[in-house]
Amino acid sequence: MELRVIDKTDEELRLEIAGEDHTFMNVIKGALLETPGVAAATYDMNPEQSGGQTDPILSVKTEPGTDPLDALGDASRRVQELSTNFTSAFEAAL
Template sequence: MELRVIDKTDEQLRLEIAGEDHTFMNVLKGSLLETPGVAAATYDVNPEQSGGQTEPILTLKTESGVDPLDALADAAGRVQEMTTAFRDAFEAAL
């Protein structure tokens, strides 16, 4: 996974997340939308970028005073917690 910041302001972040698809992006977007201070989170797959590759672009908007990088870090941490909990439950079920 490669990340490339396209644009960042105090309350907005646009980030290319190379090598991912709808599966990961939907999970990340869902976690972002549950993050306090996040006003909007969406992604788009644009085939005109990177020589025809379809790398997703995440767009994140936060409320005043909330740094979008902090919000993204919080959301990513929750995704990690969810996957760890799933793995533990799966191993316990075996």
């Protein structure tokens, strides 16, 4: 997975995430929307709307005082924790 910051301000982040599809993008967007201080999270995979871009672009807008990179880190850790918990529950069920 390759990440490239397109734009970053105190309250906004646009990040290209190469090689990912709707499955991953929906998970990270959902985790961001549950993160305190996040006002909005979306992603775009439409080349017509993103200047011919084919890799997804994640956009995050935060409330004042919340750094969007910190919010993305928090959301990523939560996704990792959920995945670990699911794996443990699945293995226990076998």
